[in-house]
Amino acid sequence: MTPYKDITITERDWKLIRFLGEYRVIAVDDVGKIYGTERYHELRLTVLKKAKLINRKNSYVYLTQASRNLLKQQNLPCNELNSLKQSASRYPRIARLSLDMEGSEWDFIPSWRYKGNTMGDRTARFYGIITNGQKTYAVYNIGKKPQEKSLMHLKNEIETLPMRFDITRAVIFAETASAMKAYGEESLGLMEQLLLPYNDRSLQLLKAAAKENLIKKAAQMTYKHGGPPEWRGADYTVDDGKQVAVLILHDIEKISRLNDYAELIQYRRLKKRNNIEILCLTEQEKYYKDKYPYFQIKTIDLDKLLAVEKS
Numbered sequence: 001m002t003p004y005k006d007i008t009i010t011e012r013d014w015k016l017i018r019f020l021g022e023y024r025v026i027a028v029d030d031v032g033k034i035y036g037t038e039r040y041h042e043l044r045l046t047v048l049k050k051a052k053l054i055n056r057k058n059s060y061v062y063l064t065q066a067s068r069n070l071l072k073q074q075n076l077p078c079n080e081l082n083s084l085k086q087s088a089s090r091y092p093r094i095a096r097l098s099l100d101m102e103g104s105e106w107d108f109i110p111s112w113r114y115k116g117n118t119m120g121d122r123t124a125r126f127y128g129i130i131t132n133g134q135k136t137y138a139v140y141n142i143g144k145k146p147q148e149k150s151l152m153h154l155k156n157e158i159e160t161l162p163m164r165f166d167i168t169r170a171v172i173f174a175e176t177a178s179a180m181k182a183y184g185e186e187s188l189g190l191m192e193q194l195l196l197p198y199n200d201r202s203l204q205l206l207k208a209a210a211k212e213n214l215i216k217k218a219a220q221m222t223y224k225h226g227g228p229p230e231w232r233g234a235d236y237t238v239d240d241g242k243q244v245a246v247l248i249l250h251d252i253e254k255i256s257r258l259n260d261y262a263e264l265i266q267y268r269r270l271k272k273r274n275n276i277e278i279l280c281l282t283e284q285e286k287y288y289k290d291k292y293p294y295f296q297i298k299t300i301d302l303d304k305l306l307a308v309e310k311s
Contacts, residue, residue, distance in 0.1 A: 012041075013044060018071070019034060021076055022077050025084065025088065025095065028060070053067040060092060062081055079112070094110050097141070106132055108129075124164070126139060127140060140170065140173065142182075146182055158188050168190055173198040174197055185255050187252065187257070192249075214248060219244060221304075235254075238277070245276065279298050281305075
C-alpha cells in the first residue's frame, strides 16, 4: 500500500492504474475483473476519482495526469490517450479481451505491442494476438452491428495476415447473432478462421483450447475408431468410413468447404450416398441441422467435453 495525499493506494488500485497505463481506457463494468469483486471496485473508483487519480466519463475509466506522473516516476508503461471519443470503441474492448484471457494458457499481446515488436503495419485492425507457443491467432471483435464496408476491409486484412504478420489463424468475436450472420462464411485461406459469439461459453471453450487439442478430444469421446481424413474438408475418418468435420469451434474455413460439398451433392443428387458427418456442440445442433439437412449431425456437451481430463 502506498500513501498518496489523503488516501492509501492499495495493491488492487495499483493494478488498475498500471493496467490503464498499458490499455488507456477500461469500461467501468470490467474494473471488477481487476479487483475480483462485484461492487467493492465502485467504492475504490469513487476514492481514486476524488483523489484525482482517475477520470470517469460515459462509463469509461482512464488516468489523470497525476496518475500518469506516478507511473512515469516508477518507469512504468504509460501509453498516450489522444482522444477518448475516438478510442472508446476500440481500447475498452482490447482491455476486456486481455482481462478475459487472464488465468488461461493464452499469452495475450495487445495490438500496439505486437505491431511494435514485429515492425508491422500500425493500421492493422486486429485487437491483439493470443499465443500458447504452438498456435498463434490474431483476434478481432466485429461488435454488434458491423457495416458491410467495415467487414470488407477487415476480411481484406485477415486474408493478408500470413504475408504481413506471419499469422495463419484468426479468432473473430461477434457480439450478436446478427453480427455473426453478417460476417458470413467465406474462406480467406487461413489454417483456421474461428467465428465465435463473445460470451462466457465461447471464452471457456477458447481458453480450454490453449491447453489441449479439443478437436481430437471431442472426436475421441464420440467415436470408437479414428484415422486420417480421406476428404480434405474432414478432420478424421471414423467408424464405417464416415468423414467427420468437428465444428465445435465454428471454423469458417471448414464450413466453407462443407458449403461447397453440400452444393455439389445437391447438384449431382448424391444426397443418399454422402458420408459426411458433423460433430458440434449441443447448443449448435439446430443451426447445423437446419443448414445441412443432408449431413448427419452428432453432438457433444461442452461441459462434459471440458470436464474430462486430458489423457
